[in-house]
Amino acid sequence: MKSVAVEGVRRPAWAEVSASAIRHNVRALRAVVGEAAICAVVKANGYGHGPVLVAQAAVEGGAASLAVALVDEGLELRRAGVTAPILLLTEIPSETIPDAFGANLTLTVGSLEGARAASRWAESLGGTHRVHVKVDTGMHRMGVMPADLDQVVDCLRASPNVELEGLYTHLSVADGPSVADRAFSESQIERFDDLVAGLAARGVTPAILHCANSAGALGYPSSRHTMVRVGLSLYGYLPHEWLAGALDEKGQHLTPALALRAQVSAVRRAPAGARPSYGRRRALARDATIVTVPFGYADGYPRHLFEGGAQVLINGKRYPLAGMVTMDQLVVDVGDDDVAIGDDVVLLGGQGGDFVGADEWADWGGTITWEVLTGLGARVPRVLVD
Amino acid sequence: MVTTGVGIDVVDVDRFRLVLERRPRILDRLFTDAERRDAHAQPERLAARFAAKEAVLKTLGIGAGVTPWRSIEVTLDAAGAPSVVLHEHASEIAQSQGVGHLHLSMTHTDHLAAAFVVGSSKDEVRGG
Numbered sequence: 439m440k441s442v443a444v445e446g447v448r449r450p451a452w453a454e455v456s457a458s459a460i461r462h463n464v465r466a467l468r469a470v471v472g473e474a475a476i477c478a479v480v481k482a483n484g485y486g487h488g489p490v491l492v493a494q495a496a497v498e499g500g501a502a503s504l505a506v507a508l509v510d511e512g513l514e515l516r517r518a519g520v521t522a523p524i525l526l527l528t529e530i531p532s533e534t535i536p537d538a539f540g541a542n543l544t545l546t547v548g549s550l551e552g553a554r555a556a557s558r559w560a561e562s563l564g565g566t567h568r569v570h571v572k573v574d575t576g577m578h579r580m581g582v583m584p585a586d587l588d589q590v591v592d593c594l595r596a597s598p599n600v601e602l603e604g605l606y607t608h609l610s611v612a613d614g615p616s617v618a619d620r621a622f623s624e625s626q627i628e629r630f631d632d633l634v635a636g637l638a639a640r641g642v643t644p645a646i647l648h649c650a651n652s653a654g655a656l657g658y659p660s661s662r663h664t665m666v667r668v669g670l671s672l673y674g675y676l677p678h679e680w681l682a683g684a685l686d687e688k689g690q691h692l693t694p695a696l697a698l699r700a701q702v703s704a705v706r707r708a709p710a711g712a713r714p715s716y717g718r719r720r721a722l723a724r725d726a727t728i729v730t731v732p733f734g735y736a737d738g739y740p741r742h743l744f745e746g747g748a749q750v751l752i753n754g755k756r757y758p759l760a761g762m763v764t765m766d767q768l769v770v771d772v773g774d775d776d777v778a779i780g781d782d783v784v785l786l787g788g789q790g791g792d793f794v795g796a797d798e799w800a801d802w803g804g805t806i807t808w809e810v811l812t813g814l815g816a817r818v819p820r821v822l823v824d
Numbered sequence: 825m826v827t828t829g830v831g832i833d834v835v836d837v838d839r840f841r842l843v844l845e846r847r848p849r850i851l852d853r854l855f856t857d858a859e860r861r862d863a864h865a866q867p868e869r870l871a872a873r874f875a876a877k878e879a880v881l882k883t884l885g886i887g888a889g890v891t892p893w894r895s896i897e898v899t900l901d902a903a904g905a906p907s908v909v910l911h912e913h914a915s916e917i918a919q920s921q922g923v924g925h926l927h928l929s930m931t932h933t934d935h936l937a938a939a940f941v942v943g944s945s946k947d948e949v950r951g952g
Contacts, residue, residue, distance in 0.1 A: 573889070585887025629889050635853040636888040639874050641839035643847065 444821050450780075451700035451733045452819040454787070455487045457495035459695035463672050464499030466690035471655050474662040475502035477525065477648065479669035481511055486738070486814035487673060487696050490518040491822050496672060497522050505667055509534050512543040525570060525604075527667075529580060535559040544568040544603065548581045553593040560599035569594055570604030570646065573633055575626040577610040587633055591642055604646035605634060609661065612653035613677035623654070627661045656681040675797055675807045694795060696811070697787025698818070701780050702752070703767070704730035714769045715761025719744070722760070727772045731783050734766040738814035739785065744768075746802030752783050754790020828923045828943040831882030833875040835937045840874070841867040854893045862900050871937035872930040873898045879941040880908055880926060884917055891917060898928065906930055908941065922946065 444452055464476055478496035480489045493504050493515055503523040506512050512524045529548040530538060532555040538545055539559060547553045547569050560567040571590060574581035582590045594600045607630045611619040630649050637643070647663040652671035654661035657680070670677055674694035685691055708714065710724045731750065735741045741763045749756040750770055760771035770783075786794055796810045803810070844851065844867055851860065854874060863869035877896045881888060895914035898906055908926040910918050918926070924946030930939045 575889070583887070584889025587888065628892065631853055632892050633889045635850040635893060638843045638847055638850050639835065639840060639854060639871075641836065641843055643843065 444819070447819045447821065449732060449819070450703060451698070451731070451737065452821050453487075453814060454697045454699060454821050454823045455491055456693070456695045456697075456823050457491060457498075458824045459674055459693040460487075460492055460495035460672065461499035463674055463692050463695065464496050464501050464668075466685060466688075466692060467655065467666070467668055467671055468500050469688045469690050470684050471650075471662050471666050473664075474650075474655075475646075475665040476500060477503045477505050477665050477667045478672050479505045479527075479651075479667050480515070481505065481507040481527065481669075482812040483814075483816075485669060485673050485808070486811040488820040488822075489515060490520065491820070492672070492695075493518075493520050493522070502665070509538050509543065512538065513541055516541045516543075523568075529572075532559075536563060539563055539567045544570060546570050546572050547590065547594065548572045548574075550582075550586060550590050550593065553590045557593060557597035557600055560597055564599060566599055566601050568601050568603045570606055570644075571602065573605065573607050573630065575607040575629045575633075576622065577608045577626075579608075581607065584629065584633055587637070588640075591637060595642065602642070602644050604648065604665075605637070605644045606646075606648040609649060609651060609654045609658075612651060612657060612661070613681065615678060615680040623658060623661075627654075627658060631660075651677075653677040653681055656684040670808055670811075673811060675795070675811075677807075694787065696796075696814075698733070698785040698814075699787070700731050700733050700783040700785060702729045702777060702783060703732045703779065705777060705779055713761070714771075716764060717762050719762055720760070722771065725774075726760070727774065727777060728760050729770050729772055729777050729781075731768050731770060731785070732766065733768060733785060733818075734764050736765045736815055737818050738810075739763050739768060740799070740803045740805070740810075740813070742804075743799060743802045746804065748799070748802045749794065750783055750785050751789040751792055751794060752777055753781055754792065756792060756794075825924075826945045828921060828945055829883040829885060830943070831879035831884075831941045833878035833882065833939055835871040835875045835878075837868045837871045837932065837935050837937050840871040840937075844870070856894050856897050859898055862898075868932040868934060868937055872932045872939060875937050876906070876908065876928055876930055876939035876941065879928075879939045880910075880914075883926060883941045883943045884914075884921060884923065886917060898930075918943075 478501040480492050484492035505525040525544045529552045572581040612623045648665040650661040650666040652668050655666035674692045708728050744759045757770045757772050760769045797807045799810045800807045876898050880896045891914040895911045897909045923943045925944050927942040
């Protein structure tokens, strides 16, 4: 068998992550959002790409700050030497606040209890600790209800050790192109702006105001405020096609940053009527060459993509799966084409002028691009390219 | 006519003035064109109107952000007496609570603006 092409990788399947694509995407988004700062969202293992290398590339591209969901995700970045501001997007358990403040992570407060805990810990630790308040303008998942905002803000401002640096909210259908979705997003932004104005009238003027996720940043200029939080678009994908307009207008485009590559690990000829893989789901219509690719559902290739019509690229050509995806391997029907062990396979990304995107996987699997990317397995080596 | 609720609010005029200088765009979000005209761009008068809006929210028992600031409007009659006019969502909320009228009084010094609001039920509720 041909040796694995990448140094330090002991399996013939790996993810290539392009730092230049991440940098490029940050620049493209900066061109669109103008004055607003870019906060690169690198939670969930950097959307499957590897958080540290994405964080570094994003900062190089001009991101002013980073965001993660969990304390551990923030600590991992700090251990790797990342010094940019890191915002925790969820309200963390009270007892973990010292770890977060100790690593200079910026806390999200989404409740009065959270505000009290943040103030208490900030005072007992001393120094100044940054907090963003998240307000619920319609997502109804977390965040301070508008009616309670004054009380939460008063609690935080009463503490000399808390810096109320930011106020934000989250849009729940900003990617939706329908009239109803658009009206709802506009109403969320309006409500946020009203809350900002009401606080300002009281002399409370947090430096960082943010509403926009990728869809907001691209589709709703009024949501950009002083900062936008970009997740999916950072990795080169649009939340929805209708959002491409904002990039087109500026002559910009996004570049997917991740490719999944592998090498053929086995080749066999199977007769018409044979039913490859578990479950014997589909019979070959005619004699065909079946090749095995060492990448399975444990690596993040969803099992049911087979039924959705999934294809892979081998030697620049698309081929369908021949049977159910298994835990470590999948099988491909290459017909009568000449494919040998060690030949290059692209599961995600470009080869020979063709391209298989994570959004295409999502269509095959009846899911969303976000789930595809964040579902890539921990045991898939991430290799930084360029 | 029965009282449905009361609300009071004070605003620090100096702080309000500073914010208006630094973020003049909040004027558009807080006040209607008529309110801005009536206040003659004087921060203490604008502050009193903002206090009135907060007092109305308290009278109705709702928080900021439930209805736009501009949906609660302070108007002046020919004699210069203030009253509250509700629009859109604010009007619906008042109606659903059976609030027929909001009585308003405002005052200010150079440093402090205050407003007091009393809500009362519709006239037809009166008597037995």
